[in-house]
Amino acid sequence: MMSDLIPGRARRRSGKPRLAAVVVALASALVMTACGSSGGDDKPQQTPAAGGGQSAPASAGTFPVTVEHKYGSTEVKSEPKKIVTLGLSDHDTVLALGLKPVGAIDWFKEKPYGKWPWAKDLWGPTPPEIVGERDEYNTEKILKLQPDLIIAVYSGMKKEQYDTLSKIAPVVAQPKGFQDYGAPWQDMTRHIGKSLGRAAQTDKLITDIDARFKAAREKHPEFAGKTVTVADNFEPGIFSAFTKTDPKVIFFTELGFATNPKVDALTKPGDNVVDLSAEKLDVVDSDRLIWVTSGAEHDARIKAEPFYTKLKVVTEKRDLFVPYENPDIGAAFSFNTVLSIPYAIDNVLPLLAAKAG
Numbered sequence: 001m002m003s004d005l006i007p008g009r010a011r012r013r014s015g016k017p018r019l020a021a022v023v024v025a026l027a028s029a030l031v032m033t034a035c036g037s038s039g040g041d042d043k044p045q046q047t048p049a050a051g052g053g054q055s056a057p058a059s060a061g062t063f064p065v066t067v068e069h070k071y072g073s074t075e076v077k078s079e080p081k082k083i084v085t086l087g088l089s090d091h092d093t094v095l096a097l098g099l100k101p102v103g104a105i106d107w108f109k110e111k112p113y114g115k116w117p118w119a120k121d122l123w124g125p126t127p128p129e130i131v132g133e134r135d136e137y138n139t140e141k142i143l144k145l146q147p148d149l150i151i152a153v154y155s156g157m158k159k160e161q162y163d164t165l166s167k168i169a170p171v172v173a174q175p176k177g178f179q180d181y182g183a184p185w186q187d188m189t190r191h192i193g194k195s196l197g198r199a200a201q202t203d204k205l206i207t208d209i210d211a212r213f214k215a216a217r218e219k220h221p222e223f224a225g226k227t228v229t230v231a232d233n234f235e236p237g238i239f240s241a242f243t244k245t246d247p248k249v250i251f252f253t254e255l256g257f258a259t260n261p262k263v264d265a266l267t268k269p270g271d272n273v274v275d276l277s278a279e280k281l282d283v284v285d286s287d288r289l290i291w292v293t294s295g296a297e298h299d300a301r302i303k304a305e306p307f308y309t310k311l312k313v314v315t316e317k318r319d320l321f322v323p324y325e326n327p328d329i330g331a332a333f334s335f336n337t338v339l340s341i342p343y344a345i346d347n348v349l350p351l352l353a354a355k356a357g
Contacts, residue, residue: 061197069173069191071162076170076195080149083196084131084142084169087154092337093192094151095122096205103145104128105137105155116328116335118343137161143168151195153188156180179270182245185336186210205338212345213254220349223256226287229263233293233302239276241284246272247336248292251344255352260286278307285311288352289319292330320355322348 064077084103085091091104091113100123104113113127114120131141135156142150142165150171152162157173157180165171172195175183183191186206193202217223230248231241242249244259244267253259262283266274276283289311293299299321302308313319324330329351332344 062199063197065194065197067172067191067195068176070176071159071173074166074170074172074195076149076172076197079197080147082145082147082149084145084147084150085128086132086137086150086152086157086165087188088134089154089335089337089340090151090188090192091128092119092335092339093189093202094196095119096338097193097196097198097201099196100124100126101128103131103142103147106130106133109133112331116331116340118332118335118339122339135161137165139164139168149195151192153183153191154181179245181272184250185247185338185341189338209338209341212342216345216349217256220256220353223352225256225258227260228252228257228288228290229260229284229286230290230292231284232291233298236301237278239278239281239284239302239305241274241276243267243272243274248290248330248333251333251336251341252288252290255345255348257288260284262286278305281305281307281311285313287313287318288355289313291319291321292324292334293321294324295326318355320351322351 061079063079064075066073066075080099083094083099083101085094085101086105088105088107091101094101113130114123114125129141129145131145132138135158147169150165150169152165152171152173153175155174162171162173172191174180175187175191177183178187189206190199190202193199193205228249229241230246230252231239233239241260241263244250244253244264249259260283262285263274266283274283291299291302293302302321308314311319322330324334327347329344329347332340333348336344
């Protein structure tokens, strides 16, 4: 069973950068780079494409490319052979574009690589090296992987971390113009796709997902304009509503729902969640209330709250409890990537329709 820490809240729980022994490790990296690698190690890590076919060959990328980001711009001169992803869901886009990272970040010690149904086959039998947790990066592990591209798009990477990691390999940081973890999935996907020299392939992925959302809206016009709140109860007595920049809320707005203005009014810059006491639960009262939970015990704790039972959305049975995993529905719209969105749509729509009926 998952932890009560639902991904998407990571921005508010990020830690200090791990930069220990950087000078010594960088010196070692220079030696390793000079020695180089041979044989199959020089081949890009590839994996079957998201549609089930084979991945595009290494020559499919168009280089050089320059990617502008929060900390300036980064030039990627040639096809990356060893990619490390430091954004919490960046690896999904890399996989969807036919490549497989050699290193990736963990969220909450879940080690989900090879676990989630939308990405399991693409990872195959070889998981990536875990090079940190959330926004704490293990520089030494990254160095040992000898990456030629580091991607940190859905992340809270700090300038100090960016400067340090840029001494190892080109680093593509968060998209500029958005708060950390606040860029729409389309922007993050294009950001990553450009860094991999696969802009056209990326646009096709986005177009296909947009078409899936459009079809869902047309099939369910009753969603249009109805307010939605996505929430969880991280600990007894504290209830949390996710804000309009959180991937979970974005997912439901693309199905046609509108954000809850009461949550929007409480949102502070940089926050992706609003914490509420039981006495303030009226904030989550909306046309549809979606709880992302970790099982029956968690659900029961919410339903037992006296202030909750009085809400109109509850008395009219418009609240819906969605498991984060087993089945992995909440996880799918928490990731909200080009890989996980189709799985989320296929599994959420029947739940919403059944509740409405």
